[in-house]
Amino acid sequence: MRRRLLAAGAALLATSTSAFSARVLDEAPITIDGQPRRYYHLHDTEAASKATPILLISGSGCKDFGSRVPFFFERYPAPVDVYFLEKTGINKGDNSETCSVAYNSMDYLERRVSDNLAFIDSLPALKALPARSLAVLGFSEGGTVAPLVALRSPKIGWLxxxxSGGLPQSEGFLIFADRGVAPYANPLSRALFLKTFAAIKADPDSLEKEFMGHAYLYWSSHLFYDPLPTYRQLDIPITAAMGEKDESEAIESGRALRDDFAKHPDKDFTFIEYPNASHTLQAPDQPHLQDYVASLAAWFKRQRPAPR
Structure with a gap:
């Protein structure tokens, strides 16, 4: 039976919905490629037809993410209509300290892409959407998955x-090592990374061998993937945000994406670099994450995708 949870921090949306509107989070089961899963739907009880539907894709790890979805949209100034598919093998309340066998066996890039594409094609509310009417929002690892979903689904109209940036993750790790950023430079090192990269390439499907908390299967799908060719094929409005002091994804990766699009001024692309901000867009004096998400409401209205 569908559970309805009052979203944390939900507020009355006096300007965009009726005085009695509330923001709620629904949880429901779904089967994707024969695997029982669950998904979440964050929405307002009124004015749902005025909302731009969003597919949210989370970052890495096996922590239960669904209940955290409302946090990202606490400052969103318009009606929300957000869908999130939880990963395989994650149970309610999982804290990511120990990932399940089921999770590890499905934790690779192509699987995350195909799962979200199947979610779009399986859930009636998403399947019924016309072309270019669905936005996809990806954070961290989800920012690598989202462009691939956008490229392969005609439903996606905004990214x-x-x-997340435009360089292979392996290059980002080497940049951190060369820059002296811990733990990439100490206790790890460029020499260790290069040795491990070769080992992963030699045994790319291994679930038994691990590095930095993930199996080789995971790393072989992410480390050497170059996102720029995917971005270059997209013809929809794109916005990317990174923190200058990002400790998980080198800011050089975001700047590489920015510089590549600068060569193509006909593309609808925006890059936002938050000074002194971290991977979560948190600066010492200001959190930017929720404001960035809130800014998307106006961006959707302003940057209308061309018909496909």
């Missing part, structure tokens, strides 16, 4: 990312 927004946070904490």
């Amino acid at each position: 927004a990312t946070g904490g």
Whole structure:
């Protein structure tokens, strides 16, 4: 039976909905490729037809993420209509300290992409959407998954990312090592990374061998993937945000994405670099994450995708 949870921090939306509108989070089961899953739907009880539907894609790890979805939209100034598919093998309340066997066996890039594409094609509310009417928002690892979903689904009309750039992850790790950023430079090192990269390439499907908390299967799908060719094929509005002091994704990766799009001024692309901010867009004097998400409401209205 569908559970309805009052979203944390939900507020009355006096300007965009009726005085009695509330923001709620629904949880429901769904089967994707024969695997029982659950998904979440954050929405307002009124004015749902005025909302731009958003597919949210989370970052790495096996922590239960669904209940955290409302946090990202606490400052969103318009009606919300957000869908999130939880990963395989994650149970309610999981804290990511120990990931399940089921999770590890499905934790690789192509699987995350195909799962979200199947989610779009399976859930009646998303399947019924016309072309270019669904936005995809990906954070961290989700920012790598989201462009691939946008490229392969005609439903996607906008792409927004946070904490993700345009370089292969392996290059980002080497940049951190060369820059002296812990733990990439100490206790790890460029020499250790290069040795491990070769080992992963030699045994790319291994679930038994691990590095930095993930199996080789995971790393082989992420480390060497170059996102720029995917971005170059997109013809929809794109916005990407990163923190200058991002400790998980080198800011050089975001700047590489920015510089590549600068060569193509015909593309609808915006890059936002928050000074002194972290991977979560948190600066010492100001949190930017919720404000960035809130800014998307106006961006959707202003940057209308061309018909496909």
